[in-house]
Amino acid sequence: MPEISDPTLGTSEPGRYWTTTNLGEAAPDVLSPLDMSIWGETAERGWLYSMKVFGVLPPSAKASPDVNDWGLSIFYGRPALNVDAIRGIVVSLPGVSGDDFERDLCGSVRPDAPPVKGKKSRLPVIAVKAPRALLRQGKVMHANYAETRAWWEREVYGDGGTAPAIERLVAARDRFEKVFADHCAWRFVFSGAQSAITDLAKKAGDPALGTRLMSGVGEVFETKMADDLWKVAQGQLEEAEFLRLWGYHGPNEGNADARVWREDPAPVRALVKSYQGRADVERPRDREGRSVAAGAEAEKALLAATPAAKRPAMRWLMKRTRNIVRTLQVGKAAYLMCIDGVRRAARDFGAEQVAAGRLAQVDDVFYLQIEECQELAAGRLENVAEIVVARRGYREAHRKVELPVFFRGMPEPIVPEAPVEGDRGAVEISGSASGGGQVEGRARVLLDVNDAIALDDGDILVCRFTDPSWAPLMSLAEALVIDVGGSASHGAVVARELGIPYVIGTERGTSVLRDGDRILVDGENNVVRVLA
Template structure:
């Protein structure tokens, strides 16, 4: 732990040893911006670490005495590094190596997008007895438990944030503490779902390989129906058709927003205008693009893929395949449901912090209402520290410094940091080919838009190819109108991968630096069957304008 302003521990930077491997490739989809001290202390620092361990202990992966906060970053599962939530790759590998049906390399590949060739798996069976007792029980109960928490959180959020938000500081402090506790409750279950989801996907991959149909797993791991993000898109579609009131939409889904994992960022509830361009794009689409129609088609494609798998495996393989497929579907649904449950808690914390900031500003204790986000949970919900304004000023300066940094997706020891303003290198600009991981098949040619912030994509044209660094659920309205996706980071079980398969949109992820190589307006060929992205030509018309010749078109059928 480094030392922060005024001699205290820095809540936004924890330094590991020179040999520990870290990644933000997966964690950036849940927190894509630099954390504030409130975001780190209330949700993503120690609370997340503790519940991750508690969830793993419930499955037998960890011992009960392992549910604790380690002093050293090297012994943690996650840490905050230069304001970013980072995962300790070595810790996650050790965890995966202790589980049957998976490995450290599989974990690193599926969740972090790549595997270091110099690192070997170190499987161990020491936890197998505990896993044999605890994991089946946890897996059997997970779906029901996580749905119950999600429904309870939805009712609580609607009551406390939408219908009767706090007015006075006392009620806001109570809500802030409760938001942190509810985040922890949801995160414990979400982490279980994440681990089981990865193991379930590995089983699907193994089944496809055994059947002699490698790649079939991408069609098997989709079309589940009832995915949280699809429900969001259905309601947004209804708003665009005038069949659902926008206020009711916000009362159901207003906790989402750009960078929703950090409470300092606005939610749709807080800034409804963020939805305006998405609604306009939906109004321009035909009924055949309705999310319900796409969902039905994806379900049928999964059923067809299951029939192909069973036919290839034969009678004896069926008994093993069907339970594995059903379990994987359940865990993928649970993973997305858990995300909603903890996002509801974060938005409640956002609401409470805004109220507290306003009240403290009214009393002259804060220079600006938003200064509340630069205090920790204990400071904001209890007595303010001495020299509060000086602490806030120093932390704001630190936050700006960290926000100007660009970290690599993976590193060992300390990351090589460069400024965000630095232009791509000449070699990057000259490249015409990218390679990544195909996660949703199809081949598309079209115009690309490079989007760094979802709330700044007002001119995105339906059918354009979307290139971005990472996505979270607030990107779903944009993803759903894209012709194809090219994403810098992620794995087959990342948010973008799951979403692209459910939407039937060709997607290549884990390109590394696609957003630096590509330029808005480039004409691309996205081969999401092989993972190759090629710059074909530059369009002859200005940015934002399309002719019939330039409209994106599928070259081979996307799995829609």
């Protein structure tokens, strides 16, 4: 029998430049083969759609048969962005250079970065499509959310619907593609607005104003969720209602085989106990309110530094940016509900196959891609047991290694850095994004949100990544230090809404910081320092 393929291994031609930055929190666990049906070619079509919306690519553009030309690919079960391919496309956007894109994404530009030029032939199309997209895409996002929300309550949180599980699995994947495509388009709107605010703050002589202006947006979904959990702890909201509202969240929720809160509410109950165990805990909505006030003060400061003739346009931009941030979280919520639809249908299908004697365990289904599930449903996948065993082995091997943040061609897997033992000397680290002022406190290093941990007053949460399921725990922290992420990541958005200092994208904070360290988190100067 030929060797069974590992669809999560990946492939790249030599010299192709990739980065794992900004993607680690989307699907934090190593991807399963079923995840590839979501985060593989389906996500690539979503990225291409975003460029079609703005007119950069023609409507006929399709995912290349060569993965070296994809904007996103998978290596050892981890997603990575194709810097060369993306910079060659986005350079057609007016005012965007390849170097600007790479600098924003990677923090710097390679000395040997290939020169790229935009297609001038697309400018007339972009001039028509881009303004239209800016005006209508937000409405599309909210419409997607409303329709997806109703579907999720009916067919995922509810009884699952009447269609066969395999049909629901395919339909959920297709729904994800549409919702994720619109989210990708809005993500570029957010990046443009954030860059504009940052540049204006620099010109005003106070770069920190940019971060404060992006804070205190108000009514962001994750803050609402944390506030609802606070209400559960106070007896103001029933657990069942909380799960109906937020049950598609849970640890590693971007991975299809994760157990989200609607399936296992134990993490919710543990978080409720954490809230109840803190007499000093502040309501998340109140923390958000202070951050909103700080953002309003930053607006006033930037307007005061802006020439009078330009102030109306500045007011419009700042208001627009706040709506963009809120809508970005709406889009993420919608695509997470779609992934939960894949999860529900996959487990229903897995249960059917166990009953039919084709699978040994329900979760064996996650080691098949959707097309293989269709073959199994038709009785045409005869060696399914061997496939599952082999791919479980591949995935466990991938979990033992990590990828470099930047690499060329096929990456060389690296063994994770062990926590530093003994005398560390002076410890000071920085990240790719920071803000929120300064605070000193006790480091609480948490590698898994399911691990039992009690954050006391003044504690600083140190972790590898965050996804929306971390938001209630983050609202108990005095500051955040996160290995993976950037200025647009979930952790940064929630930290700004809660008005707490953060340093994100440290890459090694969980390795060099120890649980119990007395540390300084200086968000203004992008520094984390061990004090004792």
